[in-house]
Amino acid sequence: MMGSKNDVKLLSFLLSPVGHRVEWALKLKGVEFEYVEEDIFNKSNLLLELNPVHKKVPVLVHHQKPIAESLIIVEYIDQTWKQHPLLPQHPYQRALARFWGTVADKLVKTSYVAMCSSGDEQEKSVKEAKEVMDKIEEEIIKGKKFFGGDNIGYLDLAFGWIPYWLPIWEEVGSMQIVDPLKHCAISAWNTNFLSHPIIKDCLPPRDKMLVYSHRRKNEFSSTLRR
Numbered sequence: 001m002m003g004s005k006n007d008v009k010l011l012s013f014l015l016s017p018v019g020h021r022v023e024w025a026l027k028l029k030g031v032e033f034e035y036v037e038e039d040i041f042n043k044s045n046l047l048l049e050l051n052p053v054h055k056k057v058p059v060l061v062h063h064q065k066p067i068a069e070s071l072i073i074v075e076y077i078d079q080t081w082k083q084h085p086l087l088p089q090h091p092y093q094r095a096l097a098r099f100w101g102t103v104a105d106k107l108v109k110t111s112y113v114a115m116c117s118s119g120d121e122q123e124k125s126v127k128e129a130k131e132v133m134d135k136i137e138e139e140i141i142k143g144k145k146f147f148g149g150d151n152i153g154y155l156d157l158a159f160g161w162i163p164y165w166l167p168i169w170e171e172v173g174s175m176q177i178v179d180p181l182k183h184c185a186i187s188a189w190n191t192n193f194l195s196h197p198i199i200k201d202c203l204p205p206r207d208k209m210l211v212y213s214h215r216r217k218n219e220f221s222s223t224l225r226r
């Protein structure tokens, strides 16, 4: 059952790391979809209607029914289109993957706040993010090509912002969260992830990301000064 362009629609934002989780999942599965770019500074009525609770992208619309929250969407995609399984089959392994998915969601926020903030607040967020990286390094990626083993899957998509977005945030925030000497397994995975044919062809332009990240950091610090 492949989706036709008419029944799968993705509302997203070019530079969104969580929007990319969904795009990658659809592409790994070979599901055709219509992509709708959202202006997150001037949200469309469509987005407000489809995700009235959070008013955020990504939103997947399948047969006119909306689903929000990137990891929930990825799970829905995995259950709807069976080719190239993303989550493990065993209930315990599935639960573990979902658990680390919640860690990925918390870590992306902490790392983003670390980029935007400065002084004590930044120090606190960087420390918190580094501690979580240590756990990822020790507990789930060591000795593996991808998080689920030999094939790219759910947790690779969940943590997929680490190899490409995080280095830009580290540059803009003048900070370091992943230490290549200490986080060897994460660094090796970064290379594996970015060399995957589906992933490497579906990444936003670096120059736009730099400009956008600087803008978000400046906006964040002017909000704090107000």
Ligand SMILES: N[C@@H](CCC(=O)N[C@@H](CS)C(=O)NCC(=O)O)C(=O)O
Residues within 6 Å of the ligand: 013, 015, 016, 017, 018, 019, 040, 055, 056, 057, 058, 068, 069, 070, 071, 105
């Ligand atoms: N936990 C949500 C996060 C969604 C999210 O933060 N989306 C951002 C784009 S990266 C957004 O729509 N921002 C608009 C806003 O915050 O008003 C998910 O994984 O889908």
